[in-house]
Amino acid sequence: MATLPTLSNFELMVMLAIIRIGDDSYGVSISNEIEETTGCEVLLGSVYDTLARLEEKGLISSVIGEATPERGGRAKRHFRTTSQGIRVVRDTQQSLVKLWKGLPQLKGEEA
Amino acid sequence: MRIQPAPAVATWFLKLFCSSAEDESLIGDLLEKYRQGHGSFWYWRQVGAIIFLRLGRNVRRLSVGAAAMPMRHAFTVLLVIAAFWAVLLTDIWMIFLIGIAGGVISGVLMFLLGNGVNERGKFGAQINTDHPVPNHPGISIHHIPVEGAVGMLFVFGTVFIFGAGVPAVREIFLLTIPLGVLALGILVYWHKHHSVKIEALDLHKQ
Numbered sequence A: 001m002a003t004l005p006t007l008s009n010f011e012l013m014v015m016l017a018i019i020r021i022g023d024d025s026y027g028v029s030i031s032n033e034i035e036e037t038t039g040c041e042v043l044l045g046s047v048y049d050t051l052a053r054l055e056e057k058g059l060i061s062s063v064i065g066e067a068t069p070e071r072g073g074r075a076k077r078h079f080r081t082t083s084q085g086i087r088v089v090r091d092t093q094q095s096l097v098k099l100w101k102g103l104p105q106l107k108g109e110e111a
Numbered sequence B: 001m002r003i004q005p006a007p008a009v010a011t012w013f014l015k016l017f018c019s020s021a022e023d024e025s026l027i028g029d030l031l032e033k034y035r036q037g038h039g040s041f042w043y044w045r046q047v048g049a050i051i052f053l054r055l056g057r058n059v060r061r062l063s064v065g066a067a068a069m070p071m072r073h074a075f076t077v078l079l080v081i082a083a084f085w086a087v088l089l090t091d092i093w094m095i096f097l098i099g100i101a102g103g104v105i106s107g108v109l110m111f112l113l114g115n116g117v118n119e120r121g122k123f124g125a126q127i128n129t130d131h132p133v134p135n136h137p138g139i140s141i142h143h144i145p146v147e148g149a150v151g152m153l154f155v156f157g158t159v160f161i162f163g164a165g166v167p168a169v170r171e172i173f174l175l176t177i178p179l180g181v182l183a184l185g186i187l188v189y190w191h192k193h194h195s196v197k198i199e200a201l202d203l204h205k206q
Helices: A009-024 A027-038 A044-056 A083-100 B008-017 B023-034 B040-061 B064-088 B092-115 B147-163 B167-194
Strands: A060-067 A075-081 B139-141 B196-198
Touching: A009 A027, A009 A044, A009 A075, A009 A083, A027 A044, A027 A075, A027 B023, A044 A060, A044 B023, A044 B040, A075 A083, A075 B023, B008 B023, B008 B040, B023 B040
Parallel strands: none
Antiparallel strands: A060 A075, B139 B196
16 A cells, blocks of 8 residues: 655645635745644745645645736746645544544643 | 845855755755845854754765675785785784784774664664564664674684684683683673663654
8 A cells, every 4th residue: 555645734734725715825825824824934945945845745736827027037846736636634633633642631830 | 125145255165065956956945045134153153053953964975884885895904915925924922913913993983883883873782674564663772783793703713713723822711711711701691771762752663
């Protein structure tokens, strides 16, 4: 049986952001989505680095979109998850849910 | 609406490192985000991070591991030729120096090339995830590279064969052989205690 690729924490965030945004997923919208949901600033470079890694793993695909003046006439690159990407995200979710189940209440600094 | 120009020098730097067609969208994204109300410092920081990450990715993609084996072989052949040349010149000190320098350099080289590049980027042991332990997801065997030790034995063996014909070198071997046995013992001990590691939470392995 083929082994599914694993996701790091940030890779999972990027995958989830792409799924949440849908068709308008590109660098700026993905980083904005992560920043709004997590409250932390995200480096565009790390978003693109992660996107390249996810594309190499076959979890997302990209197409070149339209150019706009505020982008200096440069085209957007739209991302979408592949069926394998969706499967990996679902597997990761199930694994995390299993891990959370049965955990003692987390209070303060002690478990 | 007047479009705010981005720092030209930073953009020039960015284009220097990110020049492919796909990078155009990255530069466009950066400009778009900059014009959403960020300052020059933010822009420079983003450019610095992009360049740093890009260089890191390119270094990771360099297949140093693939070149390791031919380099080891070439180095071993070089040492054999040097040892042969030294014996022909009957220069005892040359043989001695080649033995020590060759051993040290080949050891360092083999360690760096054998361990420096692997899948997870850890240093100290090669990781082999191609052969996970059957029926035990999350556990994989980590192999310590023993080919380095074999290579060193070959190098020292060659020097030994040539050097044994010289009486003074035979005396040197009285010291180096026990040291070699001791080093071998340390290597075996280390290998025994580091040969298997458990990877926690590797949840996708079936």
